[in-house]
Amino acid sequence: MKTMEAIMTHVKSKPKKKLLSMRRKEELQGYLFLSPWLIGFVCLTAGPMLFSLYGSFTNYDVTSKMDFIGLDNYIRMFTNDDLFWISLWNTIYYVLFSVPLTTVGAIVLALLLNQGVPGMRLYRTIFYLPAVLSGVGVYLLWMQLLAPSTGLVNHFLGLFGIEGPAWLTDPAWTKNALIFMKMWSVGGSMLLYLASLQGVPKSLYEAAEIDGANAIQRFFHITLPMITPVIFFDIVTSLIYGFQIFQEAYVMSDNGDGGPVNSLLFYNLHMWNKAFEVFDMGYAMALSWVLFVVVLILTLINLKLAPRWVHYEGGDES
């Protein structure tokens, strides 16, 4: 902040004309750097987004009609759709547990994989593996692993004398099974933390060690602040994507209908059913914009709170 003021006063003393042109030049460069995104947004992304916003106020069914019906879809959602509330609750439950668990899991894993232990390249590859193993095949594999009496998960729990549940058939356990599955594949975010840990100067640790700081102190005073930008990124994006969980539930419940007893009916699954099973696309679009608002608010709160705990080496946002 101080340097900013210094620069500003420094700049103020210069002739006004030059200042303007300098600022304009900087701005111009900014837009130039952004231009790929701006072009893509205007030409490819904005259109479909606005279309879906308009569609949410219509009875659009893709093929036969698109009449303006005002707020009807939104009113129906809040007053006449029990599945909306169920699916919202299921999704919030999932996000509430999976986001913190996967964040902490990924950080711990990245720390472990950032040690000078022999065979590290191999370990990193192994732990990254689940992030690459994606798609329907993996979910089916998990159904096998989570099988109540022959599945390896319950076998493993059995070693400790714990009788594992019927993960995917007992409605009380289905969401936990999915969260568990997500934990297995934290390899993707682990990679981000690993990349970010490389940016922590070794000299900082050396200095701290000389000052007599122990490993825990070093973690909380050096490592953690240095990786806050990535933690922030991880939380914001996993929140956004967490609310959009879909495929796991679609594959792992009978006929993709979110059973047993709607316990896997996530928000997006409900939306999918509305959009592509019954072609109630206008309603699905309304659902998606409600989700949009919810996630946007949460993200804006995150962005507002960020300056309090996210530490950027390069100085704060200008």
Next chain:
Amino acid sequence: MKKALSSLVAIVLVFMIFLTGCGNLIGASTESEQRKDGRVQIDFWSFWGSETRRPVIEKIVDDFNKSQDKIFVKYTFIPFGDIWTKELAAVAAGNPPDVVISDLGKLKHRAQKNQVENLGPYVKNDPSIKDRFLPQAWEAVLYNNEPYALPFNLDTYMLFYNKDLFKEAGLDPDKPPKTWDEALEYSHKLDKKNGNKYERIGFYPLWDAGPDIWMVNADGEPYFDKNDKSMIADPENAEALKWIKKFNEKYGLNTIDAFKGEFGQKQSEPFISQKVAMYVKNTTFYTQIRDYGKGMNFGVAPLPERKPGSGHYSWSSGFVAEIPKGSKHVKEAYEFIKYLTDVEAQTYWGAKLFDNVANKHANDKILAQLSGEAKMVYQAAVDNLKLSVMQNMPIKAPDYDKFINPELDQALRGSKPPEKALQDAQAAVLKQMAGQ
């Protein structure tokens, strides 16, 4: 030096990929509708891409292409499920394919939404065509009395039972259970327990079958009648649920959940691994027994009936060949689907793949070609089709099952009395229908 070399290799590699890609992926010919030979090209999409099905459909397409010189059919495989999302997008964009294999159960809905061509005008010139199909299959393609597709294949659910295990339990292997009570009684004899753990389940009505099959079986009536009037809360349906619940109570939910969990991913097959003595499955299940069952001794029977004389009704569904709205060659496409549902093609399909087809004459011909066990199963299926009822999708609540299934789950898990669950389900569906 090393760096220069590796970057050179990288450049060459990218260049090569670019060349191969350019030919195909960027400069891809936008479908020439008029082919060089003057034939009209028909785009035909289906999800038949497996090693067994693909050669059969390709042979049929090939035969058709050779049989005349006006139309050329181009076959494209598109994965199951996603094929219909893609079809919808293509219809919306106004450049759909000309023929798609699609789900029969929701055809009415697609017709109402203007996604498929009305074939009425073509069928009018061709009034005899409906005589080739099984009556319930033809019935199912009608919406407002106009046909919107031609039915292709059907399946039907039957009782498969293990004759060896019958003998072992002291039961007559030629006398499968006739009624619900008998099925329950047999199941006791066929169970195998080790301590209080079940090693083998004598019979469980569900797993591959849904409770809806048993509610159809109870009285031969689907959830909705022809006028979309709800019959969900009929007393016979409650009886079906109560009967299934008896099995849940007998085995315990833990056992049921465990077995379902074991076999839910459809790798291990409980009937073939002799973990289940009686099993409700559709016709093509026979091919799995044939291929992986190592000569297991099994029998097929109609589903047991609610009480003597109530009827061994079963449930059936199938696929149709439809012409998406906006196809540029409806007339030619109709010619092709007519061929697809004619005796020759249907016989070839059914006999090769052991699949019940919609063409009734073909089913007879297929029977003549089969022998032994295969003939026995196919005959049973053809007979069973006569007792099979299709679910009727109410136009105002196409997602009726989303309201019914969670209630059924609750009834079967014992957290709601069956009558109450069915009434709640019916109320939810009616609310949906009124809201539309």
Next chain:
Amino acid sequence: MSSFTQPKHSYFQSVRLRKKWMNVLISLLLIAGSILILTPVWWMISTSLKSMQEITRFPPTIIPEEFHFENYINTWKSAPFTLYTLNTLFITTFAVIGSVLSNSLIAYGFAKIRFRGKKVLFAVVLSTMMIPGFVTLIPQYVLFSKLGWLNTALPLIVPPFFGSAFYIFLLRQFFMGIPHEMIEAAKIDGASHFTIWRRIAVPLAKPAIATVAIFAFNSAWNDFQGPLLYLNDEVLYTLQIGLQIFKGEAATQWNYLMAGSLLVLLPVIILFFIFQRYFIEGANITAGIKG
């Protein structure tokens, strides 16, 4: 003198000993974790080597009774997988190049250049992630259809050149870590932002850029929905679509499906194993400059 150094020597020794034990502990943890991770993978390998007869059996066998290595050859021969590989490689190459180039430029713009409306624009960038793809699928498809891009790879390889919110956000976080003074100094030396981006920002964020490259590779390589929607001709199909043929209507060919999935996975793993060194190299550069 000696009485003074003695305790210090043993202190360092104990530190070294502690470090050694620490390393053993970490190794044990990593081995345990690896086993946990690899069991599902073992299932895939084991299933891929079984016959279908063996797969239908219950309880499932952990080690195949007979090893059917020919499954891999049969899998490859079941469909034109060589062609699919080339197609996938083509799309993936462009997706990676596009993602790395565009996103690093855009992210630099957001992180290090001052201009009006930045915060709002950044929120708009993030908001593009928040609309579920289902509801934009149809209009997007219609748009590409109007552009005449259907049945070509363009809908798959052009959008990466326009950047994507996830990568923009990610790289922005890393660029934010570059000290302002460094950039101001370069500016005083007369460097344009483009030069700073090329000479300072990108080299400093190498680990992050490698991460974006890896992510972009994976998502393009594993993309199923995109190719499925936009490619109509089977000669244009990608590996992920090709794998679907094993999911039969009556019964899935698990052995081939797993063999195919593993074959498709292999290049990704090899690439990751090799490209890892960028993390380590990146570390040296950063530490070197900052330290």
